Amino acid sequence: MINFCLNEEEKSILKEIVGKKIVKFRHDPFDKFGGDTVYGNVTLFTDDSIYMIEYDYAPYPLFGSKDDDHPRFSIKRIGEEEAISFFSDVTQIDVPCNDEAKEIELVEDYADVEWDGKNDSTKILIAIIFRFKDYEMAIQGDYMMPLLDILKGNSLKDNLVRPGDEFSDDPETKFKVTRTYVDLH
């Protein structure tokens, strides 16, 4: 099975944010891709720490592949000088928040996949949802490119990509997907 979910250390880092006030987010300007999409990373500033949510290509050995890759979430604590764009010519913007993260929820898809007479499975982190007092914010990854959608509102689970989005356009692939939610509060 390919596991593209956060490891225990990364979950523990993310869990540190629960109960803290997120002072601001830093990411690429929205005008680069239109809508609410940014590339590669979103950084969260709390009163005492800086956390980068990164979304970058990693080898993806589905069905034993040696030449495929797929974006994958990772979380790390960083210094402010590291909070920069993946693009060499883009200056990131700071977006004030000043709200306490009450809960953080991970949205994970488990898929059994059949292709070319072979079977394999994947478990992939699709999105991270932050719950504040009056609203939610979700950071959702694209399955092909390191693009991140930043969604704001309520009941955002209903606005995420459909389970199996990665496989749904491929008539040669059969799949069964189960979506699960991991609460980090």
Next chain:
Amino acid sequence: MGLRVHYVGRKQAFRSLQDNIEHTISSYPLSNGNFGVKGSSRGVREIRSRNHEGTAKDFFNKIAQGGILDLKTISDGVVSRMKDGSIVSYRKYTSSNNSPAVEIRFRGLKSKYGINDQKIHFVQKK
């Protein structure tokens, strides 16, 4: 005076991916919405040539012609945004085998003009 916008290709105006299909297909045939041939990995297409790096650049320059080109990644790639909102990326190195790759992503656009979202690896023909 406004900022100068750079596009893929010389003296270009902002174009949609649709505008580039006919020109691209004349050099790179399309089969069931996909370029190249089925690769060894699920979801990956392959275009094989003796000069695979040159072919990858040529393909990108055709399919992404007239896309805004101001996003250069720190890992030696570029991302081009087309007028219709589709995104085409070129990566000189992939994280797996260092062969170049081009990705075409429509991201929720209703019309894909008969082309699938796809990832194409450019492999050296031996």
